[in-house]
Amino acid sequence: MAGLGEILKASRLPMLEARILAAHALGVERVWISAHEKDVPEANGLRAIEALYSRRRAGEPIAYLTGEREFYGLSLAITPAVLIPRPETELLVDRAIPLLRQGGRVLDLGTGSGAIALALALNCPMAQISACDASDAALAVAHANAARHGAHLRLLKSDWFAGLQGERFDLVVSNPPYIALDDPHLFEGDLRFEPHEALVAGKRGLECIDAIAVVARDHLNAGGWLLLEHGYDQGEACVGLLERLGYTKVSDHRDLAENSRVVQAQFDPAVARR
Ligand SMILES: C[S@@+](CC[C@H](N)C(=O)[O-])C[C@H]1O[C@@H](n2cnc3c(N)ncnc32)[C@H](O)[C@@H]1O
Known part of the structure; x- marks a missing residue:
């Protein structure tokens, strides 16, 4: 079973995007991902990550995938x-x-x-x-x-x-x-x-x-x-x-x-x- 680090690398996305989307899929902070690259996610988590990666590879903007964007230091909900x-x-x-x-x-x-x-x-x-x-x-x-x-x-x-x-x-x-x-x-x-x-x-x-x-x-x-x-x-x-x-x-x-x-x-x- 692949660990998070390998999943990030296999995403074919820029590393920052891969981390942001994995963190969003697992409901954790981005720093958590960096500290747990050897962890193997559960099946549900892996499915959620792969679904976001595939939408991103098809071009969907990160802000629509995470539902968030920062503007003038404010975190805003985005749809x-x-x-x-x-x-x-x-x-x-x-x-x-x-x-x-x-x-x-x-x-x-x-x-x-x-x-x-x-x-x-x-x-x-x-x-x-x-x-x-x-x-x-x-x-x-x-x-x-x-x-x-x-x-x-x-x-x-x-x-x-x-x-x-x-x-x-x-x-x-x-x-x-x-x-x-x-x-x-x-x-x-x-x-x-x-x-x-x-x-x-x-x-x-x-x-x-x-x-x-x-x-x-x-x-x-x-x-x-x-x-x-x-x-x-x-x-x-x-x-x-x-x-x-x-x-x-x-x-x-x-x-x-x-x-x-x-x-x-x-x-x-x-x-x-x-
Ligand atoms: C370029 S977006 C700007 C959104 C936001 N102010 C920003 O800077 O991120 C333009 C906005 O104008 C709205 N809009 C377009 N035509 C309009 C109209 N005739 N009257 C009022 N709002 C309109 C759109 O729905 C859209 O939300």
Whole structure:
């Protein structure tokens, strides 16, 4: 009978992934696996490990297999109904936090797992945070994550701002879908398994960013900020769009991989163009 060490090696997966999945299948910490490589798992445990290895070899993302992903130091529950939060999205949170030192009303559009809204809620306790999504299944995950972290979030189902008539915010943030319909990346890696409606935004990938930027002017307080994540090659288009709409202090920011990633702009009703 093979010991855990041999099972890990035979997995044909990177060793880190093999350890993470074995630990998840056996319900133990990853360090336990390293300390017990000579142990022979019971039949049920072995079956659970092999089932996860085979799904992983077929390409399923680790986060969907374990049901967990860390974002901004928070462990989040993840299901295939939500986008797997990405490290580059932490830049949006980094840029938002200093804008919320005195609190304020915040809206996270397309909250998915609740990653951005929760990172803001836990780091800016004075802020009042609303978060919406068009997907009931995504909102259920966001609710579970808010409960897991004891965070007070107002979660609502809404097609962007449609369910927020008459409401204004000091900060609107969003990591909206921004991949073009025919982008070949959609057929590679994790993206193949993530919800289409969390990824794709029309022919150029800019449909959601466009729609949000136009309507956000009716939902921002004077001096309020709009922060949007975008694709690595969409920075210039986003800056141009926000300037055309009359936002002020428009700036684009790079993530840790040096890719253009987050556009930020302020709303001044005296300047905004209609
Ligand atoms: C790229 S995912 C971002 C999820 C999460 N904010 C994050 O950063 O991990 C985009 C999210 O927008 C939601 N979405 C797509 N179209 C929407 C719409 N018209 N109104 C509201 N949410 C929408 C999707 O369901 C998805 O959860």
